[in-house]
Amino acid sequence: MATGIRFVLGMALMSLCLFPLLSVGNDQPSVGEDIKQFDIYIEQREVKPDLSRIVVSQGQWVKLVWHSDEDVDIHLHGYDIQRSITANEPGEMMFKAYATGRFSITSHGFGEQQGGGKKHHHGALFYLEVHPN
Amino acid sequence: MAPFFILKYIRIDGLKGFFLGLFWLPGAACAHGFAQRYDLPVPLSLYLTGAAITVAVSFLVITLFVRHGVVLYHYPRWKLPRLFAVSLTLKKSWFFLWRSVSIFVLILTLVAGWWGVQSPFKNIVPTLVWVIWWVGFAYCSGLLGDLWSLLNPWKNSFLLFEWLFRRYLGVDSISFYVALPRWVGVWPALIFFSIFTWVELVWARSDEPSAIAMLVLTYSLLTWTGMVLFGSRQWLQSGEAFTWVFGLLSRFSLTEKDGKDQRWYLRPFGLGLLVESPVSKSLVAFVLFMLSVVTFDGFMATPFWVDLVGWAIYADSMRPALLMLQSVFGDAVAVITTLGFLAFPVLFCGIFLLCCSLMRFLAGPLSSPSRMEMAGYFVMTLIPIALAYHLAHYMSFLLIVGQYMIPLVSDPFGFGWNLFGTKHYFVDIGIVNARFVWISSVIVIVTGHIIAVFLSHVMAQRVFEYQRQVIMSQIPMLVLMVGYTMVSLWILAQPIVE
Numbered sequence: 366m367a368t369g370i371r372f373v374l375g376m377a378l379m380s381l382c383l384f385p386l387l388s389v390g391n392d393q394p395s396v397g398e399d400i401k402q403f404d405i406y407i408e409q410r411e412v413k414p415d416l417s418r419i420v421v422s423q424g425q426w427v428k429l430v431w432h433s434d435e436d437v438d439i440h441l442h443g444y445d446i447q448r449s450i451t452a453n454e455p456g457e458m459m460f461k462a463y464a465t466g467r468f469s470i471t472s473h474g475f476g477e478q479q480g481g482g483k484k485h486h487h488g489a490l491f492y493l494e495v496h497p498n
Numbered sequence: 499m500a501p502f503f504i505l506k507y508i509r510i511d512g513l514k515g516f517f518l519g520l521f522w523l524p525g526a527a528c529a530h531g532f533a534q535r536y537d538l539p540v541p542l543s544l545y546l547t548g549a550a551i552t553v554a555v556s557f558l559v560i561t562l563f564v565r566h567g568v569v570l571y572h573y574p575r576w577k578l579p580r581l582f583a584v585s586l587t588l589k590k591s592w593f594f595l596w597r598s599v600s601i602f603v604l605i606l607t608l609v610a611g612w613w614g615v616q617s618p619f620k621n622i623v624p625t626l627v628w629v630i631w632w633v634g635f636a637y638c639s640g641l642l643g644d645l646w647s648l649l650n651p652w653k654n655s656f657l658l659f660e661w662l663f664r665r666y667l668g669v670d671s672i673s674f675y676v677a678l679p680r681w682v683g684v685w686p687a688l689i690f691f692s693i694f695t696w697v698e699l700v701w702a703r704s705d706e707p708s709a710i711a712m713l714v715l716t717y718s719l720l721t722w723t724g725m726v727l728f729g730s731r732q733w734l735q736s737g738e739a740f741t742w743v744f745g746l747l748s749r750f751s752l753t754e755k756d757g758k759d760q761r762w763y764l765r766p767f768g769l770g771l772l773v774e775s776p777v778s779k780s781l782v783a784f785v786l787f788m789l790s791v792v793t794f795d796g797f798m799a800t801p802f803w804v805d806l807v808g809w810a811i812y813a814d815s816m817r818p819a820l821l822m823l824q825s826v827f828g829d830a831v832a833v834i835t836t837l838g839f840l841a842f843p844v845l846f847c848g849i850f851l852l853c854c855s856l857m858r859f860l861a862g863p864l865s866s867p868s869r870m871e872m873a874g875y876f877v878m879t880l881i882p883i884a885l886a887y888h889l890a891h892y893m894s895f896l897l898i899v900g901q902y903m904i905p906l907v908s909d910p911f912g913f914g915w916n917l918f919g920t921k922h923y924f925v926d927i928g929i930v931n932a933r934f935v936w937i938s939s940v941i942v943i944v945t946g947h948i949i950a951v952f953l954s955h956v957m958a959q960r961v962f963e964y965q966r967q968v969i970m971s972q973i974p975m976l977v978l979m980v981g982y983t984m985v986s987l988w989i990l991a992q993p994i995v996e
Contacts, residue, residue: 379844418993423931443927463758464928466894467537468996476657497933 400459401425407417407433407490410475418492421462427493429458437475441493443468462495536799536994537894538932545991548940551945552983556976559951560969571960575763580755595653604718606652611711615912619709622910625902627714628705628800633892634900639744639915640885643753643762646695652692652721653738656730661720673729678736683882685782686737687723688787689922690717694739695791699798701836713897742784749878750885768882772956776867776874782914785877786850789884790843797842798835804995810834810939812948835863849978856974875961879953883979886946887986892941896929901925939990947983951976 366397395398400422406413431439431450440447443460443466450456469489528987540548607623614621621636647653663669694717703709719840724733734741749770754763761941777785797803810816824830854872906919915921954975957967 403835412501445742465538465932466536467538467994492536492993494993495932496538497931 385404394461398426400428401428402428404432407431407435407437407472408475409434411438412490416491418467420492420494420496423462423465423495423497425462425495427458427460427462431456431458435475437472439490440471440473441468442471462493465495465497468493468495507553535894535898535927537891537935537939537990538991540936540987542989542991543989544936544940548944548987549942552987553980556951556980557945559955560950560972560976563923563955563968565595565726568909573765573769573812575754578762578764593648596648597608597657600649600651601658604655604714606713607714610910611707611714613911614707616707616709618705619902620904620909620912623707623710623756624705625899625906625930627710628698629896629899629940630903633896635744635889636747637892637896640747640889641752642737642748643751643754644742644745644748646748647948650734650738650741652718653727653734653741655718655729656722656725660730671719672726674727674853675732676727678728678732682736683778684736684742684779684784686919687739687742688780688784690720690737691739691743692786692787696836696839699795700827700839702832706837711983742781743744746785746788746878746881747885750882768953771878771953772960773875774960775876776871777877778874779870782873782877783847785881786846787843789880790846791839792884792888793846793985793989794839794842797888798838799994799996800992801990802992803838803994807831807834818927850880853974853978857971860970860973861962863965865963866971867961875957876954879950879957879975880954880979880982883986884952885984887948887989890942890990892934893938897930898925898927901929931974939986943983943986944989947979950979954979 403419405416406441419429429441431448432453432455433450434452436452437450438447438474439450439456439458439459443464444460448456448458469492472487508769518898520764534884550821599799605628610621613622614623618624635646660672663672697704701709721738724737727733728736749768750768752767754765754770755761786799811834820834821832823833827833851869854869854876857872857876858866858869866872903927904920904923905925908918909915954973955968958971958975962971964967
């Protein structure tokens with residue numbers, strides 16, 4: 366292959382590897398973009414009513430609004446978003462579902478407000494599934 | 499800007515472009531992404547398509563080979579040219595470098611495991627051992643060739659010990675060469691491998707750096723002791739588990755080494771799994787165990803298994819047994835999982851031996867090899883199905899969690915170093931799209947099945963004298979292979995549950 370083509374291919378390969386990162390750091394939806402909102406209720410340390418998964422499409426903005434009867438830390442794995450939820454006060458998680466996959470959402474520290482590092486509650490509360498378009 | 503000076507030493511223009519690309523795009527100085535992402539279940543339509551192709555191809559192979567079989571004693575192969583990339587791996591003068599690298603990695607695992615930060619994400623050891631080595635090396639072995647024979651750190655460190663003793667103490671050999679009886683076979687390797695896979699699948703501490711270091715040290719001492727007592731070559735053939743695991747997978751791969759001219763050859767996938775005589779009972783057991791743990795690994799994440807464990811824990815009928823097990827072993831869930839872990843190989847053995855009996859029965863028992871000989875001839879032909887499932891199941895895991903190595907090489911101990919400037923690399927969980935994973939997984943699994951069916955037919959041509967026997971014997975084997983492939987597809991179609 367010609368020298369120039371090899372050089373350009375190398376640039377293109379690196380660009381392809383890093384382009385997904387350009388979407389990281391976009392904290393807010395643009396004007397006109399839909400936000401899909403889910404209200405999740407935790408009572409006595411369980412999601413009520415029973416919820417096994419939330420399904421969204423790739424590229425969609427998602428807002429999870431948490432309502433809990435106890436203080437709790439919620440962790441969305443993969444996207445690595447953590448929020449401390451105060452009892453009886455709604456708490457929000459908003460993000461763009463740029464990566465497809467199945468992501469567990471776990472809870473820990475029921476009854477006390479703590480940062481990360483504590484071992485999670487056994488198993489997931491439910492799963493977020495981001496499906497391709 | 500400092501790394502720009504490196505560019506003048508890079509002769510390959512594509513690589514120059516690659517590195518320049520790094521600085522063209524905005525910096526990715528974000529915190530680590532604690533990537534814990536599972537694959538989406540394969541959609542039903544794709545699952546059914548894969549299943550239909552599996553069945554159709556199986557019957558097509560039978561139809562194609564009804565009249566004239568393929569014996570394939572001599573398959574096509576091509577001498578590997580002395581390309582730079584190939585020479586880098588295979589030239590004897592480079593062996594010293596690769597052996598040193600493998601010993602360095604072993605020492606790094608022990609040192610980082612004991613003295614590094616005890617976090618699975620900040621210490622290099624869990625990612626290095628479970629992702630890069632256990633999953634990544636299986637990929638390399640299955641696709642490229644038997645790299646473990648070059649990179650086995652225990653073999654290489656023992657060679658180093660021998661050289662040191664010879665050079666500085668004038669001792670010819672540090673082994674006693676006690677002869678192992680033939681019946682020992684690969685049973686020791688199977689025992690060690692079963693402990694290893696139990697640690698991987700069941701043990702709660704398997705992601706703790708110090709626990710991994712302790713296990714690596716224990717296995718190192720056991721292996722070196724075996725090599726001292728029985729000789730390096732004999733122990734590698736009998737007791738070193740990973741020589742067999744990676745060696746068996748590499749029989750599927752594209753390359754082989756010729757014993758006569760010591761040159762490496764390229765060959766079609768899978769043909770290295772054909773055998774000229776039945777393999778030993780212990781090797782049959784080893785292969786079946788390997789296949790069963792690959793499947794159990796995926797099965798453990800299905801809702802079916804999780805519900806089964808849940809039932810076992812909460813059912814009143816199970817309570818007395820469970821309380822007794824908990825009082826002895828501590829963790830009831832680990833005990834139940836261990837029971838499943840042990841039941842799977844027993845199930846696999848039972849089903850496979852039944853299949854061999856049926857093959858004998860349909861081919862005519864008087865003119866067929868014994869059941870164990872049949873098992874010895876055909877067990878290797880199942881490996882492509884397990885390997886294909888492994889490749890499909892771990893594809894996105896390797897691409898996503900494997901990215902952890904980029905920040906970890908800069909800070910292997912978790913002490914806050916930044917040796918290569920990659921500490922703040924952000925793990926990209928969107929590197930693979932679900933649709934790509936679905937389609938490639940189904941293609942890989944169906945391809946593995948086709949290869950397995952073909953290999954089984956070729957073995958039958960070698961084993962039986964008459965074409966009618968060949969065809970009749972393949973019916974139970976085809977049913978088994980279709981069933982096995984369906985199980986693999988079914989697992990991929992299940993939503994993963996923690």
